[in-house]
Amino acid sequence: MxxxxxxxxxxxxxxxxxxxxxxxxxxxxxxxxxxxxxxxxxxxxxxxxxxxxxxxxESLDDLRRTVRMRVVGDIIDMLKTVGQGRTRDDAVMAMAAAYRSYAHHHPGRYSAFTRMPLGGDDPEFTEATRQAAAPVIDVLASYGLEGEAAFHAALEFWSAMHGFVLLEMTGVMDGIDTDAVFADMVMRLAAGMERRR
CATH class of the missing domain: 1.10.10.60 (Homeodomain-like)
Known part of the structure; x- marks a missing residue:
């Protein structure tokens, strides 16, 4: 045979x-x-x-770009899901907690998400990254913020989340009750949204 x-x-x-x-x-x-x-x-x-x-x-660049786009899409979906049916402080806290959790559970993906600037030379990725702010902007509408004011507030929110997450992930805040510090920071951000009107 x-x-x-x-x-x-x-x-x-x-x-x-x-x-x-x-x-x-x-x-x-x-x-x-x-x-x-x-x-x-x-x-x-x-x-x-x-x-x-x-x-x-096609190439490593093609793969990396596709991965970035996928991660941005996943983050947008996550923020939309946790923000659904919530408004104001409740929504801000839920989104912040989800964002922080994603970064800790998916550190490599999170790194891919933050690798290219909003004003990068890839228009599609730039637009996708800007769209990541959309779920936060939708929540900010419940504070009476809209247009450029809402977009800037969303960028401030993202900056605070990103900075906190990086400090945690690099061990700078070891030995500190980061959960308490994080909750306090987010509530201060939420209070700031109210005053921005």
Whole structure:
């Protein structure tokens, strides 16, 4: 009886898709970090060789950009979900807590989210990042803020969240009751929203 050809390579190739590769990259980021993400490193995680990934992604830049866009979308969805049905201080606190939790549970993805500035040279990513402020702006409307005032307030909110998260993640606030400090900071931000009118 003739030996049957091995189908291992075929199964491995069939398993790969752009979606599979992007999902693997997201997992890789949280474990290894942004700077470690390369085509060859990701291919190793997937049990294949680097060249096979190029059937689905054009380059490392293409992969990283796709990952960033996916993370921005996930954050927007998360903020919309936690803010739904909430207003004012309750909504601000819920969004802040969700944002902080995401950063701690997905440090690599969070790093990808903050890698490009709002005014970067990628118009689509720039617009997507600006849209990440939309759920916060919607909540700020319950304080009577709208237009440019709401957008600026959302940027201030994001700046405070990002700064706090970075201090936590780098260990600067080790030994401090960060939960209490965080809650106090968010409530002060919320009180500031009320006064901005």
């Amino acid at each position: 003739a030996a049957q050809p091995s189908s291992t390579a075929g199964r491995r190739g069939a398993r790969l898709s752009r979606e599979t590769i992007v999902n693997a990259a997201l997992t890789f980021l949280d474990r290894e970090g942004w700077d470690a993400l390369t085509i060859n490193a990701l291919a190793t995680q997937l049990g294949t060789k680097g060249p096979s990934l190029y059937n689905h992604v």
